[in-house]
Amino acid sequence: MEKKKKIKNRVIFIISVILITAFLLLLQRLLVPKYVDGIVEGAFIEEYYREDKDFNVVFLGDCEVYENFSTVKLWDDYGINSYIRGSAEQYIWQSYYLLEDTLYYEKPDVVVFNIQSLQFSESQNEAYNRMSIEGMRWSPAKVGSILASMKEGEHFIEYVFPILRYHTRWSELTGDDFKYMFRKKPVTFNGYYMRVDVKPAENIPNPRPLGDYSFGDNAWKYLDKIVEKCDREGVELLLIKAPSLYPYWYPEWDEQVVKYAEEHGLRYINFLDHTDEIGIDYSKDTYDAGLHMNLSGAEKCSAYIGRILRDEFGVESRRGEEKLEKAWDAERAAYNAEIERQTEVYGLK
Amino acid sequence: MLLTSYEFIGFLALVIIINYLCPKKARKYFLLAASVLFYATAGLWGLLYIGAITVLVYISSRLIGKNQEAYAVWAKENKAVLPKEQRKAYREKQAGKRLLFLTVAVILCLGVMVIGRIPGLIAPMGLSFYTLQALGYLIDVNRENIKPERNFFKLSLFIGFFPQLVQGPISRYEELAPSLFEGRDFDIKNISLGVWRIMWGFFKKLVIADRLFSGVQTITSDTSKYRGAYILVLMILFSLELYADFSGGIDIVIGTAKALGIDVQENFIRPYFSKSLKEYWRRWHITMCNWFRNYLFYSVSTAKWLQKFSKFCRKRMGEAFGKRLPLYVATFIVWGATGLWHGFTWNYFVWGLSNWFILMLSEELEPVYEKIRGHIPFADKLPYRLFQMGRTFLLVCCMNLFDCYSSVGDTLGMFGSIFTEGNFGILFDGSLAGIGYSLSDAVIIAAGLLIMLCVSLLQRKGSVRERILRLAPPARYALFTCLLVAVLLFGIYGVGYDSTQFIYNRF
Numbered sequence: 064m065e066k067k068k069k070i071k072n073r074v075i076f077i078i079s080v081i082l083i084t085a086f087l088l089l090l091q092r093l094l095v096p097k098y099v100d101g102i103v104e105g106a107f108i109e110e111y112y113r114e115d116k117d118f119n120v121v122f123l124g125d126c127e128v129y130e131n132f133s134t135v136k137l138w139d140d141y142g143i144n145s146y147i148r149g150s151a152e153q154y155i156w157q158s159y160y161l162l163e164d165t166l167y168y169e170k171p172d173v174v175v176f177n178i179q180s181l182q183f184s185e186s187q188n189e190a191y192n193r194m195s196i197e198g199m200r201w202s203p204a205k206v207g208s209i210l211a212s213m214k215e216g217e218h219f220i221e222y223v224f225p226i227l228r229y230h231t232r233w234s235e236l237t238g239d240d241f242k243y244m245f246r247k248k249p250v251t252f253n254g255y256y257m258r259v260d261v262k263p264a265e266n267i268p269n270p271r272p273l274g275d276y277s278f279g280d281n282a283w284k285y286l287d288k289i290v291e292k293c294d295r296e297g298v299e300l301l302l303i304k305a306p307s308l309y310p311y312w313y314p315e316w317d318e319q320v321v322k323y324a325e326e327h328g329l330r331y332i333n334f335l336d337h338t339d340e341i342g343i344d345y346s347k348d349t350y351d352a353g354l355h356m357n358l359s360g361a362e363k364c365s366a367y368i369g370r371i372l373r374d375e376f377g378v379e380s381r382r383g384e385e386k387l388e389k390a391w392d393a394e395r396a397a398y399n400a401e402i403e404r405q406t407e408v409y410g411l412k
Numbered sequence: 413m414l415l416t417s418y419e420f421i422g423f424l425a426l427v428i429i430i431n432y433l434c435p436k437k438a439r440k441y442f443l444l445a446a447s448v449l450f451y452a453t454a455g456l457w458g459l460l461y462i463g464a465i466t467v468l469v470y471i472s473s474r475l476i477g478k479n480q481e482a483y484a485v486w487a488k489e490n491k492a493v494l495p496k497e498q499r500k501a502y503r504e505k506q507a508g509k510r511l512l513f514l515t516v517a518v519i520l521c522l523g524v525m526v527i528g529r530i531p532g533l534i535a536p537m538g539l540s541f542y543t544l545q546a547l548g549y550l551i552d553v554n555r556e557n558i559k560p561e562r563n564f565f566k567l568s569l570f571i572g573f574f575p576q577l578v579q580g581p582i583s584r585y586e587e588l589a590p591s592l593f594e595g596r597d598f599d600i601k602n603i604s605l606g607v608w609r610i611m612w613g614f615f616k617k618l619v620i621a622d623r624l625f626s627g628v629q630t631i632t633s634d635t636s637k638y639r640g641a642y643i644l645v646l647m648i649l650f651s652l653e654l655y656a657d658f659s660g661g662i663d664i665v666i667g668t669a670k671a672l673g674i675d676v677q678e679n680f681i682r683p684y685f686s687k688s689l690k691e692y693w694r695r696w697h698i699t700m701c702n703w704f705r706n707y708l709f710y711s712v713s714t715a716k717w718l719q720k721f722s723k724f725c726r727k728r729m730g731e732a733f734g735k736r737l738p739l740y741v742a743t744f745i746v747w748g749a750t751g752l753w754h755g756f757t758w759n760y761f762v763w764g765l766s767n768w769f770i771l772m773l774s775e776e777l778e779p780v781y782e783k784i785r786g787h788i789p790f791a792d793k794l795p796y797r798l799f800q801m802g803r804t805f806l807l808v809c810c811m812n813l814f815d816c817y818s819s820v821g822d823t824l825g826m827f828g829s830i831f832t833e834g835n836f837g838i839l840f841d842g843s844l845a846g847i848g849y850s851l852s853d854a855v856i857i858a859a860g861l862l863i864m865l866c867v868s869l870l871q872r873k874g875s876v877r878e879r880i881l882r883l884a885p886p887a888r889y890a891l892f893t894c895l896l897v898a899v900l901l902f903g904i905y906g907v908g909y910d911s912t913q914f915i916y917n918r919f
Contacts, residue, residue: 072885075885075886075889076885076889079885079886079889083889083892083893083896086893087896087897087900090897090900090901189907216907217907218418218906218907220418221906221907226900227418227900227905227906228906228907230900230901230903230905230906231901233901234850234852
C-alpha cells in the first residue's frame with residue numbers, strides 16, 4: 064500500500080514538473096517580443112532558418128546591409144541567390160559568429176561584409192545585442208556571440224531563458240503577442256528590410272572631430288577572424304562601406320580599411336566614393352535623410368554590387384533552377400505587395 | 413554574491429547537491445570551503461577580515477578554555493588542602509586572566525569591525541553580523557556556557573557559514589552548531605521546506621520591497637519638493653519596504669540552511685503585530701536584540717560600577733526608582749551601542765537613543781496606561797488591540813525615518829514638516845502618482861502586501877509551509893507554481909534594474 068502511494072506521488076510529481084515546465088515555456092513564448100510591427104529589427108536573424116540555406120552570396124553587417132541591398136533585385140538582375148544576415152547595429156563579433164553559424168549550414172561563394180561596425184570595439188546597447196543574438200539557433204556560434212557581446216549587468220542565463228529578461232512585458236502585451244506566439248510573419252525579403260518612403264538628405268550634421276581615429280583591438284581581432292574563417296572555408300570575402308551619409312565615415316577610418324584590404328589581398332568598395340556611378344540621388348533614394356537607402360536607393364546599390372559580384376567574383380546566375388525560380392517568384396510577389404502596401408501607407412500614390 | 417542573484421541560485425543548487433553527495437563527516441568541511449568561496453566572490457579583501465576575526469576568536473577561546481580546564485584541575489586538587497580565602501583569591505586571579513584574554517580579543521575584534529566600518533572604506537560584507545556572532549561565542553566560552561571548539565575549521569564554519577554572512581541572523585553557538593556539524597542526511601522534506609521558504613523570501617524581496625523602493629527613493633531624493641504629508645507616506649512605505657526586504661532576506665537565509673539540513677534561528681515573528689515597542693523589539697531582528705541583551709546588557713548591568721550606582725540610587729531615590737534608574741543607564745548604553753552597530757553616524761545613534769527614550773518613558777508611564785486601560789471597556793478586545801498595533805507601527809515608522817536621511821537635522825526637519833506643511837490634500841488629489849509608481853506597481857504592491865498580511869495572520873496558527881506540505885500534491889504544486897510565476901513576472905530583477913542591495917547588507 065505504502066509502495067503504491069509512493070509510486071503514485073512520484074508520478075504526480077513528474078507530471079507536475081512537466082506541466083509546470085510547459086506552462087513556463089508557453090509563458091516565455093508569450094512574453095518575448097515578436098518584432099512583427101514597429102521595431103521589427105529583432106526578427107531578421109531568425110528568418111534565415113526558414114530558408115533552404117543554399118545561397119551564393121551572404122551579406123553580413125548592420126542596417127547598412129539590410130536596408131541598402133535588395134536581394135530580390137539581385138535575383139532579378141543577376142540571378143544571384145543571396146541572403147542578408149544583418150540586424151540593428153550588429154557588432155563585428157556578432158557578424159563573425161553569424162558567419163560561423165552560416166558556414167555550419169552552407170558554403171556561399173562570396174561573403175559581403177560591411178565594415179561600418181569596425182568603429183565599435185565593445186557592445187554599446189543591450190537591446191541591439193538581443194536583436195542580433197536572440198534569433199540565432201542554439202549552437203557554439205550563438206554561445207560565442209553571447210559571451211562576446213554581453214555588457215555589464217547582462218547575464219548568460221537571460222539568453223537561455225528569455226523570460227527572465229522580458230518578465231515585465233506582461234503589462235504591455237498586445238494581440239500580436241498571442242497571434243505570433245508560435246509562428247511569426249516574415250518582415251524581410253531574404254534579409255532585406257524594405258522602406259519605400261522618401262526623406263531627402265538635407266542638413267547633414269558636421270562630423271565631430273575625434274581624439275583617436277584608430278579602430279579598437281577587439282574590432283580588428285574579429286575582422287581578422289572573419290578573414291581567416293573565409294580563407295579557411297574557401298569563401299571569397301568582399302569588404303564594403305555602404306553609401307550612408309550619416310553616421311559619418313571618417314577618411315581616417317577609410318584609410319585604415321584600405322590599408323588592411325591591401326595587406327590581406329581583399330577587395331574593398333567604399334560606396335560613398337561611387338555614388339555618381341551608382342546613380343544615388345540623396346534627395347530621392349533615402350527614407351531617413353541619408354542614414355539608409357529606401358527601395359529606390361537599395362535597388363541601385365544592388366544593381367551596382369551585383370555587377371561586381373558577377374564580373375569580379377564570378378558569381379553565376381542560378382536562373383533556371385526550378386525550385387529557386389519558384390521561391391523567388393513567391394518572394395517577388397510578396398515584395399511587390401509590400402511595395403504596394405507601403406506606397407499606400409506613406410501616401411505616395 | 414547577492415542572495416537574489418542568478419549566481420547565488422546556481423551556487424546554492426550546486427552546494428546542496430554536493431553537500432548531500434559528500435560523506436557525512438566531510439560535509440562540514442565542504443560547507444566551509446563553499447563559505448570561503450562565497451565570501452571570496454565579494455572580494456578577497458573581505459576574507460582577511462573574517463579570517464583575522466576567526467583566528468583571534470579561536471586563539472582566545474582556546475586560551476580561555478585551557479585556563480578553565482587548568483583551574484578546574486587545580487580547584488579539585490586543592491579543595492581540601494587550601495583555605496577558602498586562598499582558593500577564592502586564586503579563582504579571581506584566574507577569572508581576571510580569562511577576562512584579560514576576552515577583553516583583548518573583544519577590543520581587537522571591535523577594532524577590526526570599526527576599521528571596516530569607517531565611512532569611505534568599503535565595509536566587508538556582513539562584517540557586523542559575523543563579528544557579533546564570533547564575540548557572542550567567545551563570551552559564552554568565558555561564561556562557561558559552552559566548551560571552546562577545538563577544531564579550527566568547525567569554528568570557522570560557525571563564524572562564516574555562507575548564508576548568514578550577508579545579513580545574519582546572529583546565531584548562538586549552542587543553537588547553530590549541532591545541526592551545522594551533524595551533516596544531516598538528505599530529507600526531501602527539508603528540501604521542500606527550504607525551497608518554499610527561499611521562494612517566499614524572493615517574493616517579499618523582489619516583488620514587494622524592490623517595487624516599494626522607487627517611491628521611497630523618489631521622496632528621499634528631493635527634500636525641498638517632498639515634504640509634509642509625503643513624509644508620512646515615506647515613513648510607512650519605508651517601514652514596509654524594510655520589513656519585506658530584511659525578513660525576505662532572512663527567509664532566503666533560513667530556507668537555504670534548511671535545504672542543507674541546518675536549523676537557523678528565526679529573526680522575525682510578525683513584528684508589525686506588536687502592541688508595544690517593547691514587544692516589537694522582541695519580535696524584530698530577534699537575534700540582534702538577543703545578542704545585545706545576553707552579552708552587552710548582562711555585562712553592563714552586572715558590572716561593579718553599576719551595582720555601586722544601584723546601591724547609591726536606592727539609597728537616595730527610594731527603592732522603586734532607585735532600582736529602575738541603573739537599568740535605564742544600562743539600557744541607555746545598550747541602545748546607544750545598537751544604534752552605532754547600525755552605523756557610525758549621529759542618525760543611527762539618535763535612532764538608538766529614541767528607542768531607549770520611548771521604552772523608558774513607556775516603563776515609567778505604565779501605571780498611567782494601566783489606569784487608562786482600566787477605564788476603557790473594550791481594552792481586551794480586538795479594536796483596542798488593533799489600535800495598539802497601529803500606534804506601535806506608527807511609532808516604529810517615525811523612528812525608521814532616521815534611516816531615510818543622512819543627518820539628524822534633515823530627519824527631524826522632514827518629520828517636523830508633517831505638522832507644518834499642511835499639504836495633506838496630496839493624499840487624496842492624485843499627487844502620490846508622481847512618486848514613481850505606475851498603476852500596475854500600485855496594484856502589485858497592494859496585492860503583495862495583502863498576501864504578506866494574510867500569510868502573517870495564518871502563521872499565528874503555526875507554520876504555513878508545514879500546512880502547505882500536508883496538502884494534496886496537485887494543490888501543493890499549483891500553489892508553488894503561483895508563487896514562482898508571481899516572483900518571475902512581478903519581481904524586480906534583470907537588465908534595466910539596478911537591483912537594490914538588501915538594506916541590512918550594509919550593516
